[in-house]
Amino acid sequence: ILTTVLTSPDNKKIIVPNSQIMGGTIVNYSANDTRRVDLTVGVGYGDDLGKAKAVLEKIVQDHPKVLPDPAPVIEVAELGDSSVNFVVRPWVKTPDYWEVYFDLNRTIKETFDREGVSIPFPQRDVHLYNETSG
Template sequence: MDEILKESGSWLQNNQGLLIEYGVNIAAAILILFFGFIAAKMVAGGVSKVMSKKNLDKTIVDFVAGLVRYGIIAFVIIAALGRVGVQTASFVAIIGAAGLAIGLALQGSLSNFASGVLLILFRPFKAGDYVEIAGTAGSVDSIQIFSTVLTTPDNKVVVVPNSAVFGGNIVNYSRLPTRRVDMVIGVSYKADLKQTQDVLRKIVTAHEKVLKDPAPTIEVVALADSSVNFVVRPWVKTPDYWAVYFDLNKQIKMGLDEAGIEIPFPQMDVHLNKVA
């Protein structure tokens, strides 16, 4: 027993510097883990607060905050292992290979996720906007991690992948406070154009929801096959668009009838030549 104690004491004395070095490295690794976990929580919380102030969907906020937190934790763990002498190069290579395999298997989902992140950053629309995306028009219900959910005017729920949203044209009908109502009104070639223009202008300017500035445009736009076409383009507040559109269609028909101005049907002149 005395001999074992003597050898142990001798070993400790000979390796005192090595033990101190290992002790310092282990203490440093523990500190890296301790402060790293605190930093991960603080950064994730900061990201969550910033995104919440932008009124983003809670699902997206939680997902992105969690992604940031666990990304920092993974980096901290690798740094701590490297501090105690663990060779992390192969560990990182394994993680990279696994990430590549997962990325190839889930490339469609990752594309949707990346597009969702871009939608969050650039914000071409928000919940409640009326938009047309990927060939579908409707009100935005929510912007989720992998898809955007729309509700159509006839109360259908349409789920559009975010890659299709960001990869195509996005038409936002609600973003600006005013919109122009575009109408084409055809009248007979026998109609008095000056009288027709005056009737149309009177009807449009008298409407309570039509804006005075900018002034509505009412002009002849085409000499069509069966009619002389006027463009009627008043400006309205965006929420009033459809109410004004429907109301003006009715009032213009009634006003032209009252003025005796004909709205012609499509017609064709047929000339018969008598062959002897």
């Protein structure tokens, strides 16, 4: 059997039959010099969206490994069930991807806490009814 052996980012050996490779799609995250970090950040419906966006822009702008070009995208993308969701999409050099990904998540949480911007938990309304028998 002809196979291709790949190593995953967490050092697992993946053996793929060549027949799957010939008929499938291969995604190579390390082939290009740059890569976009994609984060979704939810803020509370009662929060000031302008302030939240400004905080996110400063965090991204201040990170030393975020590339200035192409420019990062930070916009409201969705009105979710429990939060207003921003997309945060800066570009980085491919080897810096995970460092920036983790740094931004941590820094966003810490800065939102300091600045009073909430990250809401999913919410559900529960209605209880009293049934009487008889």
